[in-house]
Amino acid sequence: MSDSRTVHILFENEAWLPPLLEGLEAEGLSHQLHHVHHGSLEATEVPEPGIYLNRMSPSSHTRGHLESVDLMSETLAWLEGHGRRVINGSRAFALEVSKFRQDMVLQRYGIRTPRTVMTVGTDQLLAAARTFEGRFITKHNQGGKGLGIQLFDSVEQLEDHVNEPGYDAGPKGQMLIQQYIEPAESFITRVELVGDRFLFAMQSATSGGFELCPADACQIPPAAPDVCPADGGAKFQVSPLTADDSLVQSYLRLMKHEGLDLAGIEFVEDAEGNRYTYDINGTTNYNSALGREVGVDGMLEVARLITRELKSSGSTGAMRRAAI
Known part of the structure; x- marks a missing residue:
């Protein structure tokens, strides 16, 4: 049985759990694990007391959990509906599950983004590609770990790609075409934020491709079937970016x-x-090194x-609404 201080972890990939469980133990917090894949919900049933942590990844379909994202969406509505x-x-x-929505929200806060078009259907994908100048990339609207991202020099290359037998339009059939931004140096920067706090920023080398998962569970040989094939080592390093940078402040807002x-x-x-x-990762993982x-x-x-959330809610697990 749980109580008002129990942390309920809603998850899909157990490989990412150990660092989180260590953190909860260090804080003296009890927890319950809830694997969200198959299940049932009854609208009038009252959820267990406590606070809930969403650890559902949009890449869950790559681990055989195609239904998990949709079930999580309904579970969150149910939990919040009961306060x-x-x-x-x-x-x-x-x-988290829509890079197109991410693009719109980023622009709303005055944050520069690459030109992005969402499409459904290969004809629409090719038509949108013809409106881009220069190189472009395609990616799944619901994606994760950088999987499925492809760089193209021309529409003809894209047309050849979509006609290949193994072409994958992602779990929802929604594909993005996005302006390719050539990095000034061969890395991208990832900014880690928790609550209203900037933790650190890291540089991820892009020379090996777009699969840039920073989690410790990803730092193993790519032959492993259920984690992303980042190779660790010098692929990740600390960025000099600081909390007072204007872009970081925009992210926090x-x-x-x-x-x-x-x-x-x-x-x-x-x-x-x-x-x-170009990307907001809600189910973020951290590189311990x-x-x-x-x-x-x-x-x-x-x-x-x-x-802090438990203290501010009086340990009831009641919902605190985001500031409007």
């Missing part, structure tokens, strides 16, 4: 007003010094955020 506090609740999750409690937000800088933001270098344990900071 339960969810860390990264329904508003955050709606952004966005999080405050859009219901995001946790996020890893990525941008790329071109040769002219323009910074283009970089964390030790900067003296920050990401998952411990998540656990501390939960502790």
